[in-house]
Amino acid sequence: MTFWTTLLIIHGLLAVALLGAITHQALAVWMPVRSKAGNFVTRFRAVPSTSYVTAIIVLYLATFVMGAWIYTQYRFTSRLALEQLRFFKTVGVFEMKEHVATIGLIVLPAYWAFWRQPLSEDCAEGRKSVTLLLAVFVWANFLIGHVVNNARGFGS
């Protein structure tokens, strides 16, 4: 159980890093700072968004692989317990998490293509939209994972 708990913690830490990176980039691309950075929120938006692309792709892949690995253990331990406890909504949102994670994964190649240097003006709108979509997916999956872990985390 220690092994799986360790993996889950690493998965969570990777997700936190991914969450920070994608949120920075999404805000920077949707609400770019026009004047000199001032308060915390403005400085948060003032990052160079192109520098986050590789980190976001690597973090997404790493978080996904870890999650897909832990999922094997979840399937016959935590999920069975959740079903016995009749926590069907929790099981349902976790089912949604696996779909959201998969759809986010398949959007990554387009995300990479849209952010490829030199940035294409033709893909500017697509770039913004896909970045926002990924940010929404990452936030949704982070929150769902947190809720499910609270309901029946490893070691509980």
Next chain:
Amino acid sequence: MTASSKAAVFTIAFGVAYAVIYVICTEMNLPLVTYHPVIGEVDVLWAPPRSGPAMYWYGWMLSSLIGALAVAWLAGFVPEQWVQRAIFFGCVAAVGYLIFYTVALFTYDKAPVELEFLKSRSLAVAAALLAAIVISFFAPMRWQQRLWPGWVWLVPIGALAVLAYYLTPFFTR
């Protein structure tokens, strides 16, 4: 807002095709492999649970990957406007099917007489295809010239909406 680089066309076609094929594989249960987590064994294609639950998610992803790679690879060989037209046609047909089938079921429920034929999915499919042909024919040419990058977020959101709909039993028990 269009995309004409080879990489953009490939990745957009891949994303769109994967989302659609993934929904089909999920709903029709078409995994390339089945994993049995309790015993750590893998079966090719669909297999019933053995010594505990079976996991099909990995198999659905692999089935979709093969299909999407094939579609994206083909998209690289045809003119860009064909790819745009095919996606446009597919999206209109999908939305049309949703509308026609919903209206048919609503009419079936409200009708004072038994209209069994309204429950037929093939009727909704035929109507949706017909509507898609007509709309594609009359759609402005500028919509069909170059590939729209927005498909890569619009189609996955549509796919997720369908997947979420099929998960409603978890929330209504």
